[in-house]
Amino acid sequence: MRFALTIGASALAFTIAATSAFAGSNDDWWKKAAEPYQGVTLRGVTESSPPSLYIREVLAPQFEELTGIRVDVETTSWDQMFDKAIKDMEAGTGIYDMVYIEQDIIYSYLARDFLTNLTGLIADNPDLKAPTYSEDNFTTFADYFKDGDGNLYGVPMEAFIKVYLYRTDLFNDPEIQAAFKEKTGKDLKPATTHADYAEIAQFFTDYGKENDMKLWGTTAQAHTGHVASWYEYFESVAPTFGVYNWGIDADNNYAASVANGGSMNSEEAKEAMNWWLSMRDIAPPESNASTWTEVGTTFGAGRAAQGLVYGENAGWIAADKTKSLVVGKVGVALPPLADGVLAEAESGEGYIGYYDGGAFGLPSTSKQKEAAALFLQYIGQDEVQPDWAVAAPRVTNKSTYDDPKVQAMNEELGGYYDMLKDKGYLFAGAPAYPFHAQVREATAPTFYKILTGDLSVSDGLDQMATIAEEELTNLGYRK
Amino acid sequence: MQSNRLGWILLAPTLTILFFFGVLPFIYVVYVSFHSWNPFAANPEMIFNGADNFRRIVFDEEFLNSVGVTVMFVFFAVLSELILGYILAQAFMKDFPGKSFFRTIHTLPLIMAPIIVGSVWKLMTTPSIGIIPHYLDEWFGISMNIGTSAFAAFTTIVIMDIWHWTPLVTLTLIAALVSLPPDPFEQAQIDGANKRQIFWHITLPMIAPAVVATVFIRLMDALRTVDEVWMLTGGGPGSSTRFVGVHIFKEVFPKTNYGYGSTISVIVLYLTIVACWLLYVTMLAPRNSKEG
Numbered sequence: 099m100r101f102a103l104t105i106g107a108s109a110l111a112f113t114i115a116a117t118s119a120f121a122g123s124n125d126d127w128w129k130k131a132a133e134p135y136q137g138v139t140l141r142g143v144t145e146s147s148p149p150s151l152y153i154r155e156v157l158a159p160q161f162e163e164l165t166g167i168r169v170d171v172e173t174t175s176w177d178q179m180f181d182k183a184i185k186d187m188e189a190g191t192g193i194y195d196m197v198y199i200e201q202d203i204i205y206s207y208l209a210r211d212f213l214t215n216l217t218g219l220i221a222d223n224p225d226l227k228a229p230t231y232s233e234d235n236f237t238t239f240a241d242y243f244k245d246g247d248g249n250l251y252g253v254p255m256e257a258f259i260k261v262y263l264y265r266t267d268l269f270n271d272p273e274i275q276a277a278f279k280e281k282t283g284k285d286l287k288p289a290t291t292h293a294d295y296a297e298i299a300q301f302f303t304d305y306g307k308e309n310d311m312k313l314w315g316t317t318a319q320a321h322t323g324h325v326a327s328w329y330e331y332f333e334s335v336a337p338t339f340g341v342y343n344w345g346i347d348a349d350n351n352y353a354a355s356v357a358n359g360g361s362m363n364s365e366e367a368k369e370a371m372n373w374w375l376s377m378r379d380i381a382p383p384e385s386n387a388s389t390w391t392e393v394g395t396t397f398g399a400g401r402a403a404q405g406l407v408y409g410e411n412a413g414w415i416a417a418d419k420t421k422s423l424v425v426g427k428v429g430v431a432l433p434p435l436a437d438g439v440l441a442e443a444e445s446g447e448g449y450i451g452y453y454d455g456g457a458f459g460l461p462s463t464s465k466q467k468e469a470a471a472l473f474l475q476y477i478g479q480d481e482v483q484p485d486w487a488v489a490a491p492r493v494t495n496k497s498t499y500d501d502p503k504v505q506a507m508n509e510e511l512g513g514y515y516d517m518l519k520d521k522g523y524l525f526a527g528a529p530a531y532p533f534h535a536q537v538r539e540a541t542a543p544t545f546y547k548i549l550t551g552d553l554s555v556s557d558g559l560d561q562m563a564t565i566a567e568e569e570l571t572n573l574g575y576r577k
Numbered sequence: 578m579q580s581n582r583l584g585w586i587l588l589a590p591t592l593t594i595l596f597f598f599g600v601l602p603f604i605y606v607v608y609v610s611f612h613s614w615n616p617f618a619a620n621p622e623m624i625f626n627g628a629d630n631f632r633r634i635v636f637d638e639e640f641l642n643s644v645g646v647t648v649m650f651v652f653f654a655v656l657s658e659l660i661l662g663y664i665l666a667q668a669f670m671k672d673f674p675g676k677s678f679f680r681t682i683h684t685l686p687l688i689m690a691p692i693i694v695g696s697v698w699k700l701m702t703t704p705s706i707g708i709i710p711h712y713l714d715e716w717f718g719i720s721m722n723i724g725t726s727a728f729a730a731f732t733t734i735v736i737m738d739i740w741h742w743t744p745l746v747t748l749t750l751i752a753a754l755v756s757l758p759p760d761p762f763e764q765a766q767i768d769g770a771n772k773r774q775i776f777w778h779i780t781l782p783m784i785a786p787a788v789v790a791t792v793f794i795r796l797m798d799a800l801r802t803v804d805e806v807w808m809l810t811g812g813g814p815g816s817s818t819r820f821v822g823v824h825i826f827k828e829v830f831p832k833t834n835y836g837y838g839s840t841i842s843v844i845v846l847y848l849t850i851v852a853c854w855l856l857y858v859t860m861l862a863p864r865n866s867k868e869g
Contacts, residue, residue: 206617322724323813383705386724539832550815574619
């Protein structure tokens with residue numbers, strides 16, 4: 099948080115100065131376009147994350163200064179953000195003019211017509227079209243926020259991949275390398291297979307014990323009562339074993355069980371779960387109570403040699419000295435994969451990990467659609483992106499990668515932006531299910547029982563597949 | 578007649594607010610409980626399904642488990658708070674050095690929002706990092722992990738609740754004890770009654786209404802505990818701390834199962850009323866009938 103605010107504050111000064119140059123030529127357009135909306139206050143709700151804080155602290159005040167349209171952005175917890183947004187759109191109260199759309203919930207929102215078609219709105223109102231805004235500027239991540247006809251329903255504001263993060267200081271230490279070589283007969287380098295990853299993890303956990311260090315071989319996002327663990331397994335681990343889309347086959351009557359054509363309880367899914375649980379068992383003790391936030395904290399505290407970490411946390415882990423003990427000691431790599439998974443990802447038949455992120459959308463119930471469309475275009479411009487990317491590691495526009503500031507940041511992040519740019523296509527967001535939270539919540543209690551050992555992996559996944567199909571039948575998707 | 582009318586006029590604002598923010602939503606929840614309604618279902622409309630939700634609840638293992646866990650929590654937490662609260666109230670009836678300071682400190686947890694309490698306890702109990710597991714390990718060699726041990730998670734929540742709410746019990750019992758007349762106690766002492774006899778036959782019967790009122794408040798609060806548990810364990814490990822409030826929250830908010838979630842809410846309200854009624858019958862009714 100402090101990281102974001104500190105950088106955000108410095109970015110504010112820098113951005114105001116920098117943007118005044120580009121904005122100069124377009125200031126008149128923004129002022130003129132905003133004239134009909136003087137006195138309007140836009141309200142947005144979003145998760146309290148570094149990119150959102152940057153909107154609240156930097157972009158909203160800039161926009162207000164330029165246009166006179168006030169923008170209040172409410173940043174709150176992940177749960178509260180959804181709760182508030184959904185209730186507002188469901189009840190049609192029109193409190194919010196902008197809502198955060200996480201990539202995995204867009205399909206639910208679209209199914210309920212909660213969102214305004216931004217492409218259509220701007221096309222129908224040419225006066226609203228900002229000269230510096232174009233949907234073509236976005237990376238392919240924006241495709242997640244489009245309908246079948248290519249209409250955009252949200253301006254991308256954050257995009258991350260969940261990367262394999264490792265400690266370069268440990269991996270490059272000659273003594274540790276020699277010890278690893280002696281123990282395993284292999285060179286110490288980031289793993290490309292699950293077996294290699296497990297070997298490295300075990301080595302570092304043992305190394306920590308032997309040397310009385312608070313060091314373990316891997317992270318594990320394995321909370322026994324929070325959906326973070328469910329997500330780590332289904333979106334980050336299972337795909338690396340070739341189990342995609344949570345093991346549910348949308349083209350086969352939403353089958354989840356192997357018996358009906360799904361793969362939620364397939365041998366690959368069970369192998370993935372066993373592997374992941376074996377990693378959790380040699381991860382730091384806090385892993386059983388860790389969500390994505392705590393995993394970042396664990397890595398930033400130098401307690402893990404490697405792990406799968408959300409890109410939004412990779413930034414402060416690699417660069418924020420006030421929060422992280424491993425600044426400058428972090429490298430990124432692709433997650434370890436089972437045979438054939440990379441080929442499937444490259445051919446577009448599968449994926450190797452989670453492409454996370456979100457957009458700012460315009461609720462159908464908003465009473466200030468035109469003014470909100472102006473603000474959304476403002477935050478979607480190429481010109482505001484580089485400082486935003488430096489303040490909160492996220493890239494949503496193609497040109498951002500080439501900015502010198504971003505390239506410098508890329509070095510600091512161990513090549514994270516390069517990976518996002520060059521290998522981002524191998525990762526995927528959540529499957530296009532309108533029943534995302536419903537199936538997740540229906541199966542989560544059983545999933546937690548696997549984590550606590552109350553159910554075996556095999557029985558647990560069998561039960562989860564059955565429960566998922568029952569829930570899908572109850573919801574009317576599975577016939 | 579005039580004073581009666583004035584009374585209604587004075588009550589009108591409160592009754593109006595209660596009607597719109599209490600009675601109407603309650604009626605709506607009861608109405609929804611007879612429907613199948615999930616806005617993210619293939620058919621997002623509200624569909625009347627009679628008593629299906631109520632039939633389903635009887636066989637819902639997760640719900641039954643959550644009721645069981647909640648009853649255990651309420652029993653241990655409220656009973657402990659009552660006993661501790663009474664002991665502290667008696668202590669505060671006496672003078673001792675630093676009494677005012679200690680009383681102030683002891684009351685501080687009451688002003689903390691439950692969500693903050695949950696956050697603070699989470700920080701203190703995070704496995705291997707929090708101060709509690711750290712010192713339990715260092716001093717006693719006890720490994721405490723609320724992420725894996727159902728017992729540790731449940732016990733921590735009970736202790737957290739006791740820490741948070743015992744001051745309320747203490748304050749109400751102090752108020753009750755202060756208001757007791759001295760005569761019966763002096764008489765009992767003259768008659769040779771010992772401390773235990775004075776407690777069972779004089780103090781407890783005389784403060785019984787205050788005790789019952791306090792237990793009612795704590796019982797209702799404890800039955801709907803969500804925030805602290807949500808922050809501390811999220812209902813885990815597994816379903817070991819998935820109290821009924823947490824269960825309803827997960828059913829209604831993330832799962833958006835409004836129909837079935839409303840049914841659970843109605844049943845829980847019913848169970849709360851029954852529990853309060855039983856408490857009243859066992860603790861106050863015999864006394865009232867004796868007096869009558």
